[in-house]
Amino acid sequence: MSAATREAYGKALVELGEKNKNVVVLDADLSKSTKTAEFQKAYPDRFFNIGISEQDMMGTAAGLATCGKIPFASSFAIFATGRAYEQIRNSIGYPKLNVKIAATHAGITVGEDGATHQSIEDISLMRGIPNMVVINPSDAEETRQAILAAAEHYGPVYIRLGRMAVPDIHDKNYKFELGKGEIIREGKDIAIIATGIMVSIALEAADKLKEEGINATVVNMHTIKPIDRELIVKVAKQTGKVVTAEEHSIIGGLGSAVCEVLSEEYPVRVKRIGINDTFGQSGTPKELLKYYNLTFQNIVDVVKSFD
Amino acid sequence: MNKYELMKIAREIRINVINMIAEASHGHPGGSLSCTDILTVLYFDKMNIRPDNPKWEDRDRFVLSKGHAAPALYATLAKRGYFSEKALLSLDKFGSILQEHPDMKSTPGLDMTTGSLGQGLSAACGMALAGKLDKKDYRVYVILGDGEVQEGQIWEAAMTAAHYKLDNLTAILDFNGLQIDGRNEEVKSIQPIDEKFKAFGWHVIKIDGHDFDQIKRAIEEAESTKGKPTIIIAKTIKGKGVSFMENQVGWHGTAPNEEQRQKAVEELERSEA
Ligand SMILES: Cc1ncc(C[n+]2csc(CCOP(=O)(O)OP(=O)(O)O)c2C)c(N)n1
Numbered sequence: 001m002s003a004a005t006r007e008a009y010g011k012a013l014v015e016l017g018e019k020n021k022n023v024v025v026l027d028a029d030l031s032k033s034t035k036t037a038e039f040q041k042a043y044p045d046r047f048f049n050i051g052i053s054e055q056d057m058m059g060t061a062a063g064l065a066t067c068g069k070i071p072f073a074s075s076f077a078i079f080a081t082g083r084a085y086e087q088i089r090n091s092i093g094y095p096k097l098n099v100k101i102a103a104t105h106a107g108i109t110v111g112e113d114g115a116t117h118q119s120i121e122d123i124s125l126m127r128g129i130p131n132m133v134v135i136n137p138s139d140a141e142e143t144r145q146a147i148l149a150a151a152e153h154y155g156p157v158y159i160r161l162g163r164m165a166v167p168d169i170h171d172k173n174y175k176f177e178l179g180k181g182e183i184i185r186e187g188k189d190i191a192i193i194a195t196g197i198m199v200s201i202a203l204e205a206a207d208k209l210k211e212e213g214i215n216a217t218v219v220n221m222h223t224i225k226p227i228d229r230e231l232i233v234k235v236a237k238q239t240g241k242v243v244t245a246e247e248h249s250i251i252g253g254l255g256s257a258v259c260e261v262l263s264e265e266y267p268v269r270v271k272r273i274g275i276n277d278t279f280g281q282s283g284t285p286k287e288l289l290k291y292y293n294l295t296f297q298n299i300v301d302v303v304k305s306f307d
Numbered sequence: 308m309n310k311y312e313l314m315k316i317a318r319e320i321r322i323n324v325i326n327m328i329a330e331a332s333h334g335h336p337g338g339s340l341s342c343t344d345i346l347t348v349l350y351f352d353k354m355n356i357r358p359d360n361p362k363w364e365d366r367d368r369f370v371l372s373k374g375h376a377a378p379a380l381y382a383t384l385a386k387r388g389y390f391s392e393k394a395l396l397s398l399d400k401f402g403s404i405l406q407e408h409p410d411m412k413s414t415p416g417l418d419m420t421t422g423s424l425g426q427g428l429s430a431a432c433g434m435a436l437a438g439k440l441d442k443k444d445y446r447v448y449v450i451l452g453d454g455e456v457q458e459g460q461i462w463e464a465a466m467t468a469a470h471y472k473l474d475n476l477t478a479i480l481d482f483n484g485l486q487i488d489g490r491n492e493e494v495k496s497i498q499p500i501d502e503k504f505k506a507f508g509w510h511v512i513k514i515d516g517h518d519f520d521q522i523k524r525a526i527e528e529a530e531s532t533k534g535k536p537t538i539i540i541a542k543t544i545k546g547k548g549v550s551f552m553e554n555q556v557g558w559h560g561t562a563p564n565e566e567q568r569q570k571a572v573e574e575l576e577r578s579e580a
Contacts, residue, residue, distance in 0.1 A: 056432075056467055059429020063432060066433070067437035068364075090422065091419075
């Protein structure tokens, strides 16, 4: 089974809206794509289309939060975090308001829409804002739980979601814990720390590596901030070699966060897989993942390139 | 409260503004003095608030979108009893509850954090939307700068307020005609500002922003206007009350030295009311 995390987001919002009457949803004319339209259908009074005004949407969400609402504000990741960056920083982050920014269409797997729509800097932007929590779920069930957890957490949260369907890794028995990475596979030779859509790809890489006699640990680092320092150090100690994998620029995202921890606490060699400081382009998600070296084969090659 | 009582309070607030900014050697006297009379009417005559319970759920809300006028708001809040007037002289000092720009986490009585121009009207819209959703009858007030309305987000929010028929929202434009680099007319004209807001679906009232009766009446008219938000375009004088600061662009963000401070305070003390 597979589903896009944005699909799971739409469903989770409806579930959350039933449980918590303070949840309100804002969108900027992309509700059919971000799937907030599902919430609108279920709770029309608590849905506000702010029109194509992302800056105003973030400010309006901030105002709603000052009155006890729990606003989820959605758009594509590039517009939510790019266009409205300073509104998020000054009107949401600084006053630590209880706003959830759930942005879909992150990364290059947006596909055909091309570079203007492919956000590869959003984790970096959001991670730099004090008070902000950053979550990048890997599949539908994790998205569902992450959305519920975000509503429970008091303060601003950025949730990064995708357009493309991804395989289900987790089932109902999974327990998402904010700020705690998940070890999905254990091996002593190398640690692959992945986030978002790269988690299932990392698992494929681990299968392939196993065939070749290399045992990899795979970590699902769904929370990028606060990052699970303890787990990063633990797997680095166990394996001595770390690869990070993210559908985001190698500058400022998961790879950077892991390097920050390891260089301070337990220096080992780290290789970062991600978008290599370049813009995307039009194409199918599959073609783009291949072109930008984000396939399981790329992970396998990088793992084998350690001396 | 009658006009003479309000004038007296406004004069005391202005004196505090001058003293605070002089003590901090930093701050924005011009735009603080231009909106002092409006703040006085709001906090001492119109707003339904409880200074002993700043977070009271049903209170009227206020957003100082032109956050750099914080000294005027702080002096108003202190006089209204949210915190001691003694704290005013700690403006900008390390660890103070009074940050140069309003920080709702630091100062009792602040409903929103501002300082980056253009963002406050959106927050006010959010508060007004929440009020509608919860069927509460509190009102939301926001003061905008005339230079500030050059920000695009103001017009996004203006559309939002009209679209959602936020008649519980009243914006007041502190129309002193000046910004940092000169007159609005030189930097980038905002005119015709009344026609712009009308075209955006707002009820527009034009007043003299230093006439207490006009300010009161305009706020009452806004309250009784249904189905749309109201903006009060208040013609004001930047630096109002201190002769050498009035209409001087240079006093936007300059602190008075000791001699200037004394002169300003003497003038204010001698003024009517
Ligand atoms: C987004 C943003 N850009 C620039 C500034 C710097 N700034 C502070 S005050 C000001 C001029 C404001 O003019 P106006 O709104 O007319 O205020 P007033 O004259 O009433 O003080 C500027 C440009 C800012 N605070 N925020």
